[in-house]
Amino acid sequence: MTHKNIYDEKVATIKSGGQEKYHRKNGEKGKLFVRKRLKRLLDEDLNIEDAFFANCMDGALPSDGVVTGIGKINGQSVCIMANDSTVKAGSWGKRTVEKIIRIQETALSLEIPMIYLVDSAGARITDQVEMFPGRRGAGRIFHNQIKLSGRVPQVCLLFGPSAAGGAYIPAFCDIVVMVDGNASMYLGSPRMAEKVIGEQVSLEEMGGANMHCSVSGVGDVLAKSEQEAIAYTQTYLSYFPANFRQKPNIEEAKATKQLKTTISDLIPENQNAAFNMYDLIDQIIDEDSFCEIKKKFAPELITGLARIDGRSIGIIANQPRMKGGVLFPDSADKAAKFMQLCDAFNIPLLFLVDVPGFMIGTKVERAGIIRHGAKMLATMSEATVPKISVIVRKAYGAGLYAMAGPAFEPDCCLALPTAQIAVMGPEAAVNAVYANKIQELPEDERPAFIKEKQAEYKENIDIYRLASEMVIDAIIDPEKLREELKTRFSIYESKNVTFTERKHGVYPV
């Protein structure tokens, strides 16, 4: 055999990954081979691959179970780490870990996004001394992720398990896309849980994709298939610049979706009646530009990327149809993470406000709603990207604050004519102020008294009065809201402020 023959044979063997039976097993579960995944995700294929020959002296561990390199998505170069689950279940050996660390270091120095395609059983216990505890052991992967966080976008596509320590790779990514049925995350497997704490539970219940995307909030997007996860990732990245120094690309502007109704039609007269906030979003964004994050988690608050006139924006909107749009510990966390994401990568924020406030009662107090709410306020406050709050209907109590109320330096606080800003709604306020008085009145006189006081209260918080006091910056014709936002976002683009100087704040976490 010539050198060339030997080389070609080695390349072909390594490129084909692990044993045939593992390819077949993966295929049965709808799992693509790692190199196929990359071909679908990237514009072409990897443009550069390093350490392809890692561990090539051991014939059973091609590329040591991970593919690392650089390719393009939407024309933008990105660093890639992709587990090969046909090689020892994608487990991490010494070279696997070193490869991951190196590609992260490359992302850090080139300042380009880092994409993780995770499908791994975790550490190779047999190699633990070489890959676990040391300076360039697996811990360094997470250390690097934390360092990369906010500098470049980090995306995790979870195609299979991500167990024990490995579960921190998704945890430190900006976003985690999970494939339903195959993806899972857990610190201890169901088998371990049964042995150690006597709990009997299925893998799906313990750490399945649906659970994480709707209950724990560790997952962000539930995809039906690998192809759907890949397509979502491509769309998602189109809203982002390559790193924190740059601004997102401005895409070609599109009109809104063709709609039969107007914003005025959508919003019910009765402040307490529900309406669907998604319908309002459709009225102001470019058609088909909504890329939602955490759709199934804390749905009383909607978070997603969108475009207005081709410009990327992040939308945080209360959803009156779900739990009345009331803020809960989970919705506050969801908002905080999303605002961090947008602020890190220079994506302006739009708040669509229709919020009765934060939830009350022992259940949420015990869950630390004050602590979680404070997180949301702190992140919103610190965000230095352009911020516009639109008071659609009610904005009561700390709900006004959390949704970028006037005191938190939004670039402007706009109101629709249906807006109502107050410490609390008329019903609750009259009850709070006149509780004793109401009790003293004969029963048949109470309704009239309450009605009168509620009317007085409404007058006091009238939106034109608040505009007259310059609490809000403008009252906007609902049908001209999109135009107003277009103009303002384009003007605010030159915003350049530093929140404050210090090492970092000390807020609840």
Next chain:
Amino acid sequence: MEVKATMAGSVWKITVEQGQTIEEGQDVVILESMKMEIPITAEQSGVVKALKVNEGAFVNEGDVIAIIE
């Protein structure tokens, strides 16, 4: 399938009847909580087999409101 209360509150209005055929996404009851009307919708289409609450009753988060088959 069980339709459950998404948050604590009182049952303001029941918008379906036992035996009625309903569509996915249709309101089953409207709760009142935090002074807001909170529609609770069916997650799948079917027939209302049983209603587990009366108007005016207090429900906790997770309480079963209706059973759809």
